Amino acid sequence: DAMVIQNPRYQVTQFGKPVTLSCSQTLNHNVMYWYQQKSSQAPKLLFHYYDKDFNNEADTPDNFQSRRPNTSFCFLDIRSPGLGDAAMYLCATSLNTGAYEQYFGPGTRLTVT
Amino acid sequence: DAKTTQPPSMDCAEGRAANLPCNHSTISGNEYVYWYRQIHSQGPQYIIHGLKNNETNEMASLIITEDRKSSTLILPHATLRDTAVYYCIVNQAGTALIFGKGTTLSVSS
Secondary structure, eight states: OOOEEEEOSEEEEOTTOOEEEEEEESSOOSEEEEEEEOTTSOOEEEEEEETTEEEEOTTOOTTEEEEOSSSSEEEEEESSOOGGGOEEEEEEEESSSSSOOOEEOOOEEEEEO | OOOOBOOSEEEEETTSOEEEEEEOTTOOTTEEEEEEEEOTTSOOEEEEEESSSOEEOSSOEEEEOTTSSEEEEEETTOOGGGOEEEEEEEEETTSOOOOOOOEEEEEEO
16 A cells, blocks of 8 residues: 555654654655654644655744655654753645545654663 | 634434534635545545535535635544544645644444
């Protein structure tokens, strides 16, 4: 089945130690998104790619970066994780930026120690 | 900020219809109404979306009022697996989804 895959499902990192989360998709969608969801809160968009064009949300901290080397893969890099960055990170895709639904992966739960 | 208002929680008996309301009184003419749900510890799942007309798919029906200031998501025969947080989102096509707090639907037997 076509799907959105996130690895790993659970990630533990140390305070200040860079960490990379990965997302891959078999849907061949043009748009890929990264959301952050803290405990008991709604998902919050960090940034998205339309093809290779990167679109950052205004309030996304500089500590968060992203790479999309090809259509299928997208990475979230956290350069210096703080305790406040512990959250579920959700990757999503959509065919285009029109009125298309987004397909979400299962998420990666990040713990910062 | 989210442009929608939803009740924080609702209960529904298994087998009955679940009607989830959403207010979006400031909706613009080119904004869609989307519904997603999130089952505990999973990623959100798309349910349905609409602009003006009522919509139905295999999961649910979406009823949008004529003035478009509110809508209702209908799950015709709720099951225990429909227990989730349901998000009503209003946005223009092609822009980012902004999630509000959603409604926690609890389906019980």
